[in-house]
Amino acid sequence: MIKYIFRRLIYLIPVMIITSFIAYMLVYLSPSSPAQIILKARYTSEPTQEQVEDFNEEYGFDKPILVQYTSWLNKAMHGDLGKSLTDGSDVLEDFIYSFIASAKLYFSSQLLALLIALPIGVYSAFKANSLFDRFSRAYSLVGISLPDFWLGMVLVYIFSIMLNILPSFGYTSPKNLILPMLALGLSSSFSLIRLVRTSVLEVLHLNYIRTARSKGLGEGQIMMKHALRNAMIPIVTVLGIHLTHFIGGAVAIESMFAWPGLGNFFAKAASSQDIPVIQGFVLLSAIFFIIANLIIDIICKQLDPRIDFHNESGKNNG
Amino acid sequence: MKFGMKSLLCFCLAALMMVGFVGCSNVGASSKTEQTELKVAYGKDTGVASEKGNGDMLLTIFAGERLVEVVDGEVVPSIAESWEVKDSGKTISFKIKEGLKFSDGSDLTAKDVKLKFDRNIATKNTSWTEVDRIEKIEVADDYTINFYYKDGMDGYVALAGFAEYGNTIVSPNSFQTPGDPTTPMVKFIGSGPWKVADYVKDQYTTFVPNENYSGDPVKLEKITVSMIKDDEARVLAIQSGDVDAVVDYYHGGSAYTPRNLLSSLKEEGFQVLKQEMPMTTVLAFNYTNNEAWKNLKLRQALNYAINKDEISGLFDGWISPANDAYFSDCSPYTTALGKQSYKYNPEKAKSLLTEAGITGFSPKMIVNSENADEVKLAELLQSMLKESDINLQLDVMDATKYAEVKKTADWDLCSYYIGGPERRIYSRNEGRFDKTAPEFGSSGCFTSDTIAASVQKAVDPFDEKERKAGFKEFYAAIDAETACVPLYYDAVFVVANEGVEGVEFIGSEPRFDQVTYKK
Amino acid sequence: MKKEKLLEVEQLNIKFTTSIGDVNVSDNINFTLNKGETFCIVGESGCGKSVVALSLTRLLPENAVINGSVKFEGFTISDLDDKEFAKIRGQKIATIFEQPMSCINPVMRIGEQIAETYRANFKCSKKEAKLQALKKLEEVKLPANRYNAYPHELSGGMQQRVMIAIALACNPQLLIADEPTTSLDVTVQYQILELLQELKEKYHMTILMITHDMGVVHDMADRIGVMYAGNMMEIAERDAFFKQPLHPYAQELLNVVKDPCHYTIPGTVPNLMEIFSGCPFEPRCQKATEMCKTYKPENSVRDERMVRCLNVIPN
């Protein structure tokens, strides 16, 4: 197990190098120099040629790409991800700040989604083809067709504009969390209902459920102890894949509710060509993504003892 | 279809679910009571801590002061009690008020003033601060500071530059290494009416009265400025009662209250305070790269082809159309009401185009996507110009690309602005119409020798009468040569709850020093 | 010696309703199980024997329609509602299935699965259930340290032992064994059968065994039922059956056993969606007459022997 984790973490290194290099190249595909936009933001006016040259020299943008990249990589290895070009704040600190904001939104909304989807999905599978099942399937099918940001706008329209009881944006008070959480949670719940239903339904057809029934277990026990536990394996796997929502998937919702999460943070950095931030962000989220996948794998292992880490190639994390 | 009904039912269910989340509602106060705190929504971070910058203008207005201010086109004293212009303008000597203190209690002396200018020079913060005009700064004594100017860089425009917010004087203790202006600014200690009590980057800044302020003390006990980046979100914030006011400052078109929301805000009972600026949004020609624009008839045709009243309609009439002249009445030394030199006339535009020998004209306009109003304006222009058989091509792009494309020949028209908030009218007009000016940069408006000469006469003289005559000549010159197409006169707005009283506009920008608030 | 009847099945009809039509898998089946005996139902794959077995404990999918009466110890259990019926499952009638790997919950420790059965039927503490489970593990000859193993860590034979331990957790009176050895190695098969035999004797259980393996039948059965296409073709005592099978189908089955390399029954098992006007075996029957095509044979019974064929009368 520890060996497995170690091997997976070793795999981080090439992915980190490749993704950060791609990110670096990406910035140089850009038609414009970062100096232009960043200086303009800094001084609220068109920068002069002198300012631009000075800026490039200071941040080393006048050197060849590879030299820049290796020196950045060297610093990154030592935990120094540099400073934002726009406001000089520490990239790592900024990332952690947005990370916490994203985590609040993501985990609360996923919890909400699970709270909605689990009972509906399980009951739907249990009473397959019943009226309730048809209803919940239609509900989730319509639901997954709604864009999350639009759902957010509808919520804002109802709660902030019509009823005027919830703030429509912001981050400071716990009340601010409610609407973005609802928007994201509801929109994730739709696909989750479908997932829970199919997973449970699939499990319910398996032989060991018949065995459980033959033992004289009650339907409730069968559902909780046998069906759900097995059905949770694909659900957890998919939830793990959904972790991408954490790193930018909620960008529309975040921008809509002015939530200072990772998506918002990254979109801002990308459009202002804040190279150290883009770089650091790509690197940190690649690390996060791989670690998150690893955690999900370990959780799956807990849920499913059949998974054997030793026979599995550490390279394959898709 | 069978599931048509069902999806409908689902929507109802979803709606019911949503309504189901309704919690408790606010209990409104019945009688009005005097408030001690005001909550303000603002679109930018105040930048209390910054590596190279000087803090956002809201911060410098609230918590800082400058040597001078510009009011009604005139430079007036602030930290400087008086000044003396020597060597026919090449030296300006300021006499600083005695007894001024920073908010941390330390004294404000000429040394501290020099420190700020040293910082701007060291960090190359030359935009609008006019520090690149300066040859040398000399502290004569504790309360006297002399600025020596480079050849040809002097003039009234240089003096007005001291009112720029980038030249706000801060305490040496504001820097990471106190007294070293090249180190990052870690806190903002100024001499303004307010001081910063609390600051969370990109979230909020809290201001409390600065007890060391030399002027009239502020009336409120606290102002919290929430940073809400999204324009619509700021409006929703005041509608939902999370803030008491939404404030614009002039930021070159970003972070302002969407104009087309003002009417509905007014209807909902909010106060909408407007301050017109001596600034005009114009359509600029890319004449440096495209020869075609050197034809006066073509420039005039564009001017006749645009219906400025409809542009005003885009903003629900909250912005005045530039029908009268290139600048509104609040610009220095102008009374241009009713001049109407280029009244909307598509027929005339067409005939001018024919005269110029141009058919099937399809100019390309570049638009910065970050400014939603600019995009809408461009779409409106596109449909308007069709009336005069001009087929306007739009290319909407983000700010980065926009800045890049703007330097090339790959565009014909863009939205631009001339003049500015009061502190910038001298340098901006010089920068727009005189190629030799430091602010001219990569692209000014159309200019000619006549225009350039006239703008110098307007911004250079220290003598008011000379300046006035210069401005008249300048206004006439750009009008005669159709330097650009004036579209509308810009303004800044403050939207506030009913009980908010006493918002002042000084040098085009709103101030909350004397504000009281009853709720 | 008067034999005491444990299970009486009368007029059992089962059909599956599917989107493409009904499938009749059991056509008026009657048989009884005597206490303490092993009754084997034998037949080719796809003739409905497993369905009959599963129907007794209502483990069929929801689209199965079951008609007929099932009496257990004199009570008509086919009239019970699902909740009451659940009390019989596990406690009175237990089932073991083929492919033990897929029939044991892969994510639960095997010991817990055995203990769970006990706890589901008798009120007791977890500790008590665990003791019972350990005892059962010992009875099926699995070491006690396997209590915490997961199913995938065991071999096929061991998994079937676990299955048996689960089934026997509550000492049921009737054990339904649905092809218990089909997916196992020959040597393992033998061990499992031996174990079943041993436990049967120890607990005086009755076993209903479903199999297509005549060897197993020969070793285990006291009485034999031959099924074909949803019909019970013949029921006989073991010795009598092997001495002289009466039904042509039973004879063919034995022919295959005698010469497995060269002999096959001509034709294939019919599609159960067909409705037979005559004898379902008629198309493959070498002794068929014109009559067999039009007339459905009735059960003819003498002594302990039953046969369903127009051409054969039990003697």
Place this chain on the structure above:
Amino acid sequence: MGNNLKTGLVLIFVLAAIVFAGPLIAPYDPFEVDMSVRLQGISLAHIMGTDQLGRDLFSRLIYATGTSVKISLVVVAASMTIGFIFGSVAAFLGGAVDEFLMRIIDVFMAFPTKIFTIAIAGVLGASAFNITLALIFTSWASYARMVRGCVLTAKQLPFIDASVALGANRRYTIVKHVLPSVFQPLSTFAFQRIAHTMMMIVGLSFIGLGVQPPTPELGAMINESKNFMTTAPHLFVFPGLLISYVVFSFNILDDSLRDYWDPRIKSELVL
């Protein structure tokens, strides 16, 4: 089961009409400004009201749907082609080539696509072209992996070896038998991706990283409508409903096609 397929086909047919025959259906020129009727609600003249420049919302929505759907189709078609080439090359050639290609695919799959898309769109500048490019860039890898898997499975099918053993040309056999077996899963996958891509496009346009005005686009229209939520809610309601309609059509088609091709799978949405 058939009903769902029929429903899906009808919805897609209507959608195709909107996308490809839009100019014939639209009652107004979607770019025609009329400031005298700006921000009007639903009326007989303008069945979905007008926007802030007085343009007919219904006509604009028809064009906007066309924009969004066409980009989705281009993205899916292009990434499917690239994925098909890479995937089948990897699977057929095997060995070092396969290993190398798989590592590239792994890197592309290891990173959240949305972040990459934002990065590309943000850095290259927002435009319809760049967003198409960004989406192709980030989505081809999943097609490649899928095609590779299908080809590998099909290559191992016994009848391939059998027909080779019987003297058939190996390459011919593979092309004749293996490629068709990729087609079915690939096309269901593609339908599913159209809906997904559509969501990505409207989402990115919503945050201003997608299609730019004056081209009407659904996500961008919703973004513009934020200003008018209180005064003209029809501006955000209708585009949202239209997005759901498009996504719903592709989803239901995807589901019912999967049932149609593979009836063994328990039907997901018998409504």
